[in-house]
Amino acid sequence: MNKRARFAFTAALVASAWGIAAPAARADETCLSPYTASLIKGQEAYLHVWALGEKGLGDESDKLVTIDADPKSKTYGKVVSSVSVGGRGEAHHMGFTDDRKYLWAGRLDDSKIFIFDVGTDPAHPKLINTVTDLTEKTGYVGPHTFYAIPGRMVIGTLSNDKSRDGVTGLAVYNNKGEFLSAHPIPTDNGGDGYGYDIAINPQKNVFLTSSFTGWNNYMMDLGKLIKDAEAMKHFGNTMVLWNLKSMQPEKIFSVPGAPLEIRWSLKEGDDWAITASALTSKLWLISHDANNEWQAKEVGTIGDPAKIPLPVDISISADGTKLWVNTFMDGTTHLFDISDPTKPVQIYEKVTGKQVNMISQSWDGKRVYITSSLLQHWDKTGADNEQVLRAYDWDGKDLKPTFEVDFFKEKLGRPHHMKFSGPATKASLDVPRRAASR
Amino acid sequence: MTIRARVFGALCMGFAAWAGFVMANPAVAAETGAGLALPAPGSYTLDHIQPVPFGIVLDGNRFPRMLSHYTSGKITLLAFFYSTCADPRGCPLAWEAFEHVREAILAQPELHGRARLVFLSLDPEHDTPDVLKNFTRGYEASASLVPWYFLTTYSYLFLNPVLRKMGEEISIDREASGTDRLVLNHLLKVFLIDQRGWVREIYSNQSLDPAAILGDIKTLAIEAANGDGRRR
Numbered sequence: 001m002n003k004r005a006r007f008a009f010t011a012a013l014v015a016s017a018w019g020i021a022a023p024a025a026r027a028d029e030t031c032l033s034p035y036t037a038s039l040i041k042g043q044e045a046y047l048h049v050w051a052l053g054e055k056g057l058g059d060e061s062d063k064l065v066t067i068d069a070d071p072k073s074k075t076y077g078k079v080v081s082s083v084s085v086g087g088r089g090e091a092h093h094m095g096f097t098d099d100r101k102y103l104w105a106g107r108l109d110d111s112k113i114f115i116f117d118v119g120t121d122p123a124h125p126k127l128i129n130t131v132t133d134l135t136e137k138t139g140y141v142g143p144h145t146f147y148a149i150p151g152r153m154v155i156g157t158l159s160n161d162k163s164r165d166g167v168t169g170l171a172v173y174n175n176k177g178e179f180l181s182a183h184p185i186p187t188d189n190g191g192d193g194y195g196y197d198i199a200i201n202p203q204k205n206v207f208l209t210s211s212f213t214g215w216n217n218y219m220m221d222l223g224k225l226i227k228d229a230e231a232m233k234h235f236g237n238t239m240v241l242w243n244l245k246s247m248q249p250e251k252i253f254s255v256p257g258a259p260l261e262i263r264w265s266l267k268e269g270d271d272w273a274i275t276a277s278a279l280t281s282k283l284w285l286i287s288h289d290a291n292n293e294w295q296a297k298e299v300g301t302i303g304d305p306a307k308i309p310l311p312v313d314i315s316i317s318a319d320g321t322k323l324w325v326n327t328f329m330d331g332t333t334h335l336f337d338i339s340d341p342t343k344p345v346q347i348y349e350k351v352t353g354k355q356v357n358m359i360s361q362s363w364d365g366k367r368v369y370i371t372s373s374l375l376q377h378w379d380k381t382g383a384d385n386e387q388v389l390r391a392y393d394w395d396g397k398d399l400k401p402t403f404e405v406d407f408f409k410e411k412l413g414r415p416h417h418m419k420f421s422g423p424a425t426k427a428s429l430d431v432p433r434r435a436a437s438r
Numbered sequence: 439m440t441i442r443a444r445v446f447g448a449l450c451m452g453f454a455a456w457a458g459f460v461m462a463n464p465a466v467a468a469e470t471g472a473g474l475a476l477p478a479p480g481s482y483t484l485d486h487i488q489p490v491p492f493g494i495v496l497d498g499n500r501f502p503r504m505l506s507h508y509t510s511g512k513i514t515l516l517a518f519f520y521s522t523c524a525d526p527r528g529c530p531l532a533w534e535a536f537e538h539v540r541e542a543i544l545a546q547p548e549l550h551g552r553a554r555l556v557f558l559s560l561d562p563e564h565d566t567p568d569v570l571k572n573f574t575r576g577y578e579a580s581a582s583l584v585p586w587y588f589l590t591t592y593s594y595l596f597l598n599p600v601l602r603k604m605g606e607e608i609s610i611d612r613e614a615s616g617t618d619r620l621v622l623n624h625l626l627k628v629f630l631i632d633q634r635g636w637v638r639e640i641y642s643n644q645s646l647d648p649a650a651i652l653g654d655i656k657t658l659a660i661e662a663a664n665g666d667g668r669r670r
Contacts, residue, residue, distance in 0.1 A: 034644050037625045098642065099607055099625050119607075150627055150640035151487055151605050172485060175605050180485040202644040204473040245650060246477040271472060288472035 029363050029420055030318050031263055033148040034202055035098045041363045044420035045070045046080070046122050049389055050105045051413040052376055053088040058411030062091040064105060064116055064125055065412050067389065067405055069367075070423070077391070077403030079410060081124045085114050090219070090376055093417045095146025097153060097175050102128070103419060104153055106143035108218060108375075111135050113143050113155070115177055122421035131177045135161050138171045138182040141215050147198040151175055156198045159214035165234050166214035167193035170247075185209060185240060186249045194236030199262035199273055205244045206294075208286060210259040210275055211236020222378040235279060239286065241294050253296035255284050261313055262286075265320035265341070272341055274299075276314050276325060281305035283323075285341050300344035302334060303327055312374055313358045317365050326352075326359045328374050333359065333399065350399050352392075354384040360418045361394070368392045368399060372407075373414035387414045476649060479656030484638040490631055491603035494596055495558065495589040498571035505558075505600065508587055510635040513553040513658045515539060515651065517628045518606055520561035520620075521569060527643050528626050532557075535628065535641075536586070538648035539655070540577075543584045553655055555586040560601075560608055560622055562591045604629065604637075632658050 029040055047069045053061040061084035068075040089107030096103055101119030106112070113131035120126070134155070135141055142158030155171045169184040187193035194211030201207065212218070213235045217225055225231050235258045241251040257280030264273045272287035283300035302325055303309035309327035316323050316338075323344065325334040333356060335348040358371045371389050373379055379387075387407040392399040407415045493505035509516065515536065523529035536555050543549045557573070559565035570588035577586040591597040601608060604627075611621040628646060630639040639654050641647075 035642050099605070101607060150642045150645065151637070152485070152640070174485075174487050176488070178488075180487060181483075205476060205650075206474050241474075243474045243477060245653070246482040248477070248482070250474060292472040294472065 030266060030316050030361060031261075032096060033098070034200060034264075035148050035150055036096050036100055037098060038100045038422065039363065040420050040422050043070060044362060044367070045073075045423040046421040047369060047389070047391075048094070048103060048116075048118060048122075048125065048419045048421060049371065049415045050091050050094050050417045051407060051415045052091045052373060053084075054387075054408070054413045055088070057408065057413060059084050060088065061086055061413075062088055062107065063413065064103075064114075064127075065407075065415070066123060066125060066421075068123070069369075069391070069420070071402075077405070079405060079412070082412065083116065083125055083127055085112075085127060085130070088376075091413075091416060092375075093144050093146060094419055095153065096148060096419065098148040098150050099175075102175065104146040104155075105417075106146065106155070108142040108144065108158060108215070111141050111143055113146075113177070118421055121424050123424065129177045131173065133179060134171060137179040138169065140168050140171060140182070142168070142218070143171070144196060144212075145198045147200065149200070152180065154198055156195050156209060158195060158212055158218065159216075164215040166195070166212065166217075166236055168195040168214070169193075170195070170198070170209070172247075181247075183247050185211075186252060190238065190252045190254065191240065191249070192236055192238050194238065196236065196258075196260055197262045197275075199264055200244060201264050201271070201273070202244065204271065206250075207242045207244050208262050208273055209240045209242065210255070210262050211238050212258050212260060212278075218375055219377060222375075239275070239284075239296055241286075251294055253286065253294075255296050256280055257282065259284060260311075263314060263316040263323070265316065266318050267320035270320050274314070274316065274323065274338065274341060274344075276302060276311040278310055278312060279308065281309055281311055281327075283325075283336070283344050287341070297342070299342050300336065302346075303330065303332070312356075315359045315361045315368075317361065318363050322365065324359050324361060324368065326356045326370060328355055328357055328378075331356050333368075333370060348398075352390060352399065353388065354386050355380045358417055360420070362420070366394055367402075368394050369418055371415040371418060373416045376414065379414065389415045389418070476653050479653045480660035482657065483661075484630075484654060484657060487637040487640065488603075488605075490629075490635045490637060491600055493591070493600040495591055496567050497587060497589055498567050498574045500567045502592075505589075506635055508554065508556050508589060509631050511633055512551075513633055513655050513662075514556055514631040515553065515628065515655070516556040516558065516631060517626075518560050518601070518604075518608075518624065519557045520559050520622060521565050521573070522561065522620060523622070525621075528624065531643055531646060532626060532628055535646045535648050535651065539651050540580070540584055540586065542648065542652045543655070544580060549655065549659065550583040552659055553584055555584065557586070557588050558600075559588070559590040560597070560624060561620060562593050562597055564620070565590045630654050630658070633662055 047067040049065045063084040066081045089110035094105040103116045103118045115129040116125040118125045140157035145156035147154045157168045172180045196210040196212040237256045239253045257277035259275045281302045285299045302311045312328045321339045323336045331353040333352045336344040338344045357374045389405045391402045490509040517532040519529040573588040608624040626643045628641040
């Protein structure tokens, strides 16, 4: 062992002795799996947008669109690449693998899952694999949430291939796209079996799932659905607390009105998560009481629930004190102060579109991005069917527009879910191969 | 003072410092309060995530062996490391967890001889068999109960395919590296491998809990005792 080696190894051990330990950050850009590598705490370089193809527009295919998000770049705010995957299957959500090299993107109609390499050259993702066996292996339909755990992807699904209602489960695949196991969402002890989002808290050995609706409803025209009293009964009204190690359900919470996205507070020492129920327009807090018993409690209202504003996405700040909420029907972006998560207070709102859906913020909270599309058959029609990605700067008082991409004008389709990538670094392209490389 | 004596002295200093850390921080990711209890060993199953790939490795005796020699026949806890790693979220964290698991196995006779620990170097150019022999020496006394192997490869030509198939990506951090210091970007992953050579759990720095690892080792031991564990 030479001098360099002795020094570094001993230094490492001494550093450990000083108590320098791994940070307990649970997430990345505020809403990803806590196992995701390479936090982007500065300026994001690219936005990846999973877009639904539109008949009569461009190549009509679902596609992964990449937009330059670096203000210092010559192509800032412009589309730098687009990868069509063929056909239209209700493109919806995406999730990074734990190493952040690959991005999995799902379609709710045909249940296909597309795996893109975004790590090698984030400006130009490449489709490297398509997973087509989800329904064959599990009986589940509608891969929605892609949540990384080490070496694997947990997939939250929305439906099943028999009744096509909302009874469904979780599927686990390895990072190569090979099926490993299925875990049904409970239908007993008060469970409705419905699924939607997944959110893990490794320190507590728990994860939460929420519940939406099945293929019969999410593929139905929204106007028709609202008038169908029987169909409207088929929405999720529960959340489930799971034992992470055993992947077994431990407790079921009654959360009426389709609780959707779940966000754990990222603040060190916090042990709570928050969600919004779409149909009832409420904020719900999931936390433990003085007896360490986990509970779900309604803590706030979003807009006027009587008008069904339909909160569809939420984004929590890195310090756990603010929560952005997008309400689809009135095209409004809301900001809540959740410093006291038991008493959220709305402190800002702005109409950001004729219809707004997903919302993502940078780690520092200074930039906010929204997209317009909810579901192909739920989006508005006519002049209200604008399909855009809008970027804003948040100065603490107001959302200031920075750039916009009109997806219809660019013949790209309907933009839904967004993920960030950093710039391609020399290191990421530079795997050691030989001694001379040093 | 000979080089070997100086190396041993440095290691002793390091281990003493590290031991102080372990004493002060008895668990890496232990949880109390509202956390859900870990399930009883054997009450749950672990997925067959992927097989350990083919590879040729070197131990401290310079003998080339198949990687499978160190990843089958017993329950194996394997991590990638490099001896000059100074990232407290990386190799030292894995080392600490391994030491906890080793001590726990030593305290439980039913696990003696049923598990092994393996560190495989990410830096074959520096971490030669001679260098790694110094690490092995510290654990020779208990090797019959729970061996800890420190392995390397001939070169990156041999290492890279193993890394790629295990899902362990690495790259040189050229900004942090200097002429006398190599810094490798890598995501901490610790692999639990069953006696048939299948990866059954992967731990990151968010889940590197020695209690959970020990429970998983016992689960695999129970599975093997029951004649289970074949991939569906």
